[in-house]
Amino acid sequence: MDNSVLFxxxxxxxxxxxPFQHTALNNIxxxxxxxxxxxxxxKTGSGKSTLVKHINAxxxxxxxxxNVGNFTINSKxxxxxxKKLRRKVGMVFQFPEQQLFANTVKEDIAFGPLNFGYEENKIPNIVEHVSKIVGIDKDLLNKSPFELSGGQQRRVAIADVLATNPEILILDEPTAGLDPEGKKFIMNLINDLNKNQDITIILVSHQMDDVAKYSDExxxxxxxxxxxxxxxxxxFANTNLLKKYDLQMPVSVKINLMLNERGFKLNDLHLDEDDLIxxxxNKLKEC
Incomplete structure (x- = not known):
């Protein structure tokens, strides 16, 4: 089945x-x-979050x-x-507290499958499975999600969505407010879901390093x-475009351009810091 998204x-x-009417999306x-x-x-206010909220209606x-696969969304x-569309399209909001509500982490993760009619005897295995995927320790499952750190809450929010086995995963600023290790874990997790489980990832982000490193488009x-x-x-190779749209240049691109300006020319633009290193x-070996 074709699960592409078409506006x-x-x-x-x-x-x-x-009198306050405002056009948020203009003929997309x-x-x-x-x-x-x-x-x-x-930029903030450009329509990013409004756009993705249309994908699961x-x-x-x-x-x-x-059109999301064989679903059609319009004004009517x-x-x-x-229900079927929202099982197919999972969404993780920027602030996890917006979607956490249950008394325990375990109950929060179980809510989606129960709501979508999964057999109750399968729920514990689902909770255990997605908890492992997102790195939630077993001893946290019986705690209130509101007792957890921001990074742990973000993992629970992702687990909540993964519990219903979505084919499309929308994430709105999933690394906002996290420390470098937390950011790295979340981005590697999202990339793994895309590459190894074939989940379509739609990422809203101001983090241009992540955008450059992981995106297909x-x-x-x-x-x-x-x-x-x-x-x-x-x-990211076009500095004029970045300035025009007020987008930050990824660190790897900055280093790439700086090296080129100093005569240390690399053949390609490297958007991943490991590839750049x-x-x-390899260039130094040639010298």
């Missing part, structure tokens, strides 16, 4: 027909391929359509028919418009 002429306005057309890792970037377009979509939003959809190297070592 066709999607327009969304907040506070319609009031895009395709996200099944099994890909796509990052959505842009948390928001519905004023006009246009979104009824909430009663969304990048979608750039500005003032509710989709202004660019391209490969990471096409975006290996390229530098």
């Amino acid at each position: 066709k002429n999607v327009i969304y306005k907040y506070q319609m027909n009031t 057309n895009l395709k996200i391929k099944a099994g890909s890792f796509v990052s959505i970037v842009g 948390l928001l519905k377009p004023n006009s246009g359509t979104i 979509t009824n909430n009663k028919n969304l 990048v979608i750039v939003m500005q003032d509710g418009n989709l202004v660019k959809q391209c490969y990471p190297d096409e975006l 290996n390229a530098i070592i």
